[in-house]
Amino acid sequence: MSQKFRLNKVGYINRDKKISFKFNGKKYFGFEGDTLASALLANGIHLVGRSFKYHRPRGFIGAGVEESNAQVQLYSGAKTEPNAIATTVELVEGLVAKSQNCWPSVSFDFGAINNFLSRFFPAGFYYKTFMWPKSFWYKIYEPIIRRAAGLGIAPLKPDPDRYEHQFEHCDVLIAGSGPSGLASALAAAKNGARVILAEDKPRFGGSLLTDEVTIGNKKGKDWADEAVAQLKSMPNVIIKNRSQVFGYYDHNMMVMFERTKDHIENPNKFIPRQRLWYIRAKEVIISTGSIERPLVFGNNDRPGIMLASAAKEYIKVFGVAVGKKPIIFTNNDSGYDAAIEFKKNGINPLIFDVRENSESSTVQEAKNLGIDIKFSHGVVNAKGYLKVNSATIGKLNKDKTSYENLYDVSCDSICVSGNWTPTVHLSSQSGNKLKFDEKVNAFIPNQSRQNESTIGSANGSFTLKEALEEGFNKGYNLSKKINGKDNQTSSPTSNEKSYGKQDKFWCMPLPNKKHYKRCVDFQNDVYVSDIELALREGFRSIEHVKRYTTLGMATDQGRTSNLNGLQLVSNIEKKIVPEVGHTTFRPPYTPVTIGAIVGREVGKHYRPTRKSPIHEWHEKNNAVFVDAGLWLRPRYYKQDNETLMEASKREANNVRKNVGICDVTSLGKIDIKGPNAAEFLNRVYTNAWMKLPIGKARYGVMLREDGIVFDDGTTTRISENHFHMTTTTAQAVNVLSHLEYYLQVVWPELAVNVLSTTEQWAGVALAGPNSRNLLSKLFPDIDVSNEGIPFMGYKESNLFGVPARIFRISFSGELAYEINVESGYGVFMWEKIMELGKEMGIEPYGTEALSTLRIEMGHVAGSEIDGRVIASDLSLDGMLSKKKDFIGKRSLNRNAFLDSAREKIVGVVPVDKKTMIPEGSHLVEDSSASFPNPKLGHISASCWSVEYNNPFSLAILKDGKKKIGKKLFALSPLKNTNIEVEIVSSHYVDPKGERVRS
């Protein structure tokens, strides 16, 4: 019973290794080297799925990536993969696959009722039906469509596999290892070029695997095997099977998808599942071959109907006969090859050829083998619901518009051959404007726009002789162009059959009173009648017809349907195909897993994590971290069962009472040097810098050219021509680029250099009334008094032998210092401070306490400098120099900026002195007004003021200064809160700034 369609004498599978697998819950056997498709066909299984829209039973149409029906769901749980193309899934022990888009089973599918109701589901059905009433869309239509649509089911669990990215450069990238690809690889590699040859299938050789040809007195496949062995031995060649070049991007950036693991029975766990290659190629050779086109006739989508070339491949490569009573239905000679292979393996095919005659050596060979050939005949309709069991044959009249007679023939498969379509997807993606070639009867590449050339049957060169010549020439010429070397490999002699003229006839007319469904796009379930309807309804542009009918969309990208669709439109419109044009080919050519695209950039590898050199100390001391851009910063140091609020209150309180230490390493630091450094700062900042004394720091605000506040920070004059700038953590990177832009582009005459030193220095802030006392213990040799290091003063000293920079600057509003040492001494500094500060009650504080301290002092930060405010909105008018020009100054006299009723910074306290006001709340006059309630401003930052022991917030409020003392409401529809608040000054604590100067 098992594998009764397996042939004995042919195929490259390994019959010594039997492999078991499961399909739709049933166990089957195949051989090593099978695909899921070939193994199922060996077991006589044709029915694999249901069509997308009408749930019609579907079988295999191809043997490789051209397959548009046989999409299956692989495995289950986290490993499950939807929409796997069964013809490209290699058989491996324990493989589990099931049919998609059917319920309860593939042979009895409830959704098939759509097929019987199909006249109610024409093209554009969704567009037409679900337009009205609008309110129905969200609750009724969309859920129904979602349940009905889609093929496979996406996994719900995280992907357990690993994926990799690889970057490569090469001279010549060759996509496709058929005769032309192998020839070009040999020629280029032997001429010293760095070559990458990619083959999508597991086996190299392309058509040489299935065609009866000789090259240089060797069988085609043997020549291919030798060529591959030779290429593999060359150090300048990377040759990859199971690798699809699926995208052609700008400047010859090619992306290739390699399947590295799924075909291995017991893979090493360190092998990635798939690998995505980014390849920058100096030249690209596209030798992607061609795909056979289906012929269109009644019910041509029934299981058992497939491309003749696929049937031939199943015989020659896999040793599988797709049927024992096959019909070959063709309009050209290549269909005869499949018939000949059947006959050679003891199976009698029937050939129906729409042409009146053909007399090539191929046809002669078929005749000599005694194959029954009927010219001027074709398949009109296929019968059999779950699998084809007979065909209605028609004898065509002279002009092929109707039939002279019709009769039924029993069969178990129909192999169709409707000419070949060059695979031009990559050429088209490269920007090549394709041209229609009358002889080839398809689009072929025309003028290259990038360094790209297409050869072999992808270029419409269908004979082996042409393919080899083009390959050897192209490989040699391109390598010579790149490296100037001149070792030419000549093309060997070859032998092949001759093929007669093809017929362009491809769509069988409907007999009188018959309304057979004739399928054009198998994957998207598009029929001749759908395209006719679209045209009747006035769609003319092929791009519109595509979208209205879904022809050529989705993962299939029209591989088998494109040309037939275009021919149909051109027939109806009475235009020639080139006038109809073609739709855009988009990458990826074949489906690519999201895992491969993402690669290793998952979870915490999604982006780098920046840690301060003191990070480990924080970890050991129960810090709870928060993301600050790329940085991880301690948010608070948890003691016992403290909440965030409790901990931050404790930490902030300790700063106000004793002394606290905070890791401020993440603040941006920029070293500025040069004779014009002061002049440069004078232009970049809004305030004056020329007269800043050496050893003093100054607070500065930077604007953008449009007048909006960009960043703030302190900058210290270390020596005459040397400054140390600090920026906010968030803007550090942007500020550096900004400075570089002005120095290099706008004012190149200024002799100044800037350099980021953020990571060179470990920084801590010491804040609180005891900080001076602690500083004197840390630096016993220097005068730390208010005269020794005054407010905004700077001193260099050493901390027990470690060079240190001491800045008297404060972000907390308390008496405070910042100390910087080289990064490597960060922990040393921190521990020394903790040790000596113990008796003064030192405690570390995190960003939450830091925010509390700055908010209640009314010190602005990123939540106020939000890209919408100008300096005066933040009460920083005093920072704007009237005497000099600076970046953004000219914008400040825009009318909108001069409006005195602009939103300005204020403080906000809840009237009940208890309720925390959610950040982002809107300030309104009347809390019961209907939406949209006029917004007067918003809460930018909130904290629990440790000074007053009640909540306090900063807000940006329309005409804010005049509203001080007024009562408003803070509404947050998100948090569903409505809080009565009082507007106060933003400087809630120490408004005169006495503490920092004490």
Next chain:
Amino acid sequence: MLEIKCPYCGNRSQNEFSYGGDATVKRPSLGKEVSDKEWDDFVYFRKNPRGKHSEFWHHVAGCRQWFKVSRNTATHEIFKTSKINEEI
């Protein structure tokens, strides 16, 4: 992904660079009286040509130099790159 020739480092992939806008725009000199129109043009108005365009790019993940690129905005063809002080 474009391949851009940094005048200092050579050919590198686009992900090492960041785009810096129209290279034909010139900032009015500091301290110079300029009309509202002139200033508006400088701050807000940029041409958006289809075709050849001169642009600033910044080699952020490389030498950190700003430079000029002459590029076709439709086809992405790069005609030339040059240092800031060179004509493009």
